[in-house]
Amino acid sequence: MTMPVLELREVSRRYDDGPPALHEASLTVRPGEAVAILGPSGSGKSTLLNLIAGLDRPDTGTVTVDGVRVDKLGEAGSALYRRSKIGMVFQFFNLLDDLTVTDNVVLPARLAGTARREAERRAAELLELLGIDRHARARPGRLSGGERQRVAVARALMNRPALLLADEPTGALDTAAGQDVSRLLSGLNADGQTIVVVTHDLALARSCTNRTVQIADGRIIEDVRSQAVASQAVR
Structure with a gap:
C-alpha cells in the first residue's frame, strides 16, 4: 500500500494546566485524498494544524508527513x-502588499534556493493555471479577495508540496468568492493534490473534500468518507 502523506499516531497536546487541546488523536491521509477537519472554535482544529505544520510539538505521539518525523524537528528543520x-493557505491570505503578485508567488522558491529564472517560470505556470496570470505585475492590494486567495494558493503550490494545508480558506471571502475557491481546491485535488482543509464550514467541506473528520474537545469523534467529489475545472 502507498505510504501515507500524513500520519498522526496517538497525538496529544496540553497547554498550561487546562484540559488537553488535543487528546490521543490518530489520523492517516493517503496520497490524493481531500480531507476536511471540522469542529467549532476551541475544538482542537488549530492545534492539530499547528502540529502538522511543525509550528508546535506534541507532548506525546508522532506526526509524520511524507516520510518526515515532524515532531522531532528543531527550528531550522521545521522551517x-x-x-x-507542505504548502499553507490562510484565511487572510498573508500576502506582502509591497511585492507584485509574481514576487509573492516566487518567494518560497527563492527561500528554498531555486534560481530566479526557474522560479519565475514556475510562478507563471501556476498563475496561468489558476486564471490570474493577467495580474502577474499587480500588487495584491488591487485584487479582489478571491483573486488574492488564488495568489496565496499559487504561492503554496510553488515548491510542489506533498500536502496542501488550507486554514479557513474561505473565511474572509463573500459567498461567490468562497465558492470560487472551493471549486479551485476541488480541481487541484482532482489533479492529484493531497489536501487537508481546516474549517468550521460544513458546506465548504462537502463541496471540496471527500472525507470529513470531526473534532470536539480535543478528540477525533468521527471520520467519514463520502463519495468522491466530482472533478471540476480549476478555472
Whole structure:
C-alpha cells in the first residue's frame, strides 16, 4: 500500500494546566485524498494544524508527513520542512502588499534556493493555471479577495508540496468568492493534490473534500468518507 502523506499516531497536546487541546488523536491521509477537519472554535482544529505544520510539538505521539518525523524537528528543520513538504493557505491570505503578485508567488522558491529564472517560470505556470496570470505585475492590494486567495494558493503550490494545508480558506471571502475557491481546491485535488482543509464550514467541506473528520474537545469523534467529489475545472 502507498505510504501515507500524513500520519498522526496517538497525538496529544496540553497547554498550561487546562484540559488537553488535543487528546490521543490518530489520523492517516493517503496520497490524493481531500480531507476536511471540522469542529467549532476551541475544538482542537488549530492545534492539530499547528502540529502538522511543525509550528508546535506534541507532548506525546508522532506526526509524520511524507516520510518526515515532524515532531522531532528543531527550528531550522521545521522551517526547511515547511518550505519543501507542505504548502499553507490562510484565511487572510498573508500576502506582502509591497511585492507584485509574481514576487509573492516566487518567494518560497527563492527561500528554498531555486534560481530566479526557474522560479519565475514556475510562478507563471501556476498563475496561468489558476486564471490570474493577467495580474502577474499587480500588487495584491488591487485584487479582489478571491483573486488574492488564488495568489496565496499559487504561492503554496510553488515548491510542489506533498500536502496542501488550507486554514479557513474561505473565511474572509463573500459567498461567490468562497465558492470560487472551493471549486479551485476541488480541481487541484482532482489533479492529484493531497489536501487537508481546516474549517468550521460544513458546506465548504462537502463541496471540496471527500472525507470529513470531526473534532470536539480535543478528540477525533468521527471520520467519514463520502463519495468522491466530482472533478471540476480549476478555472
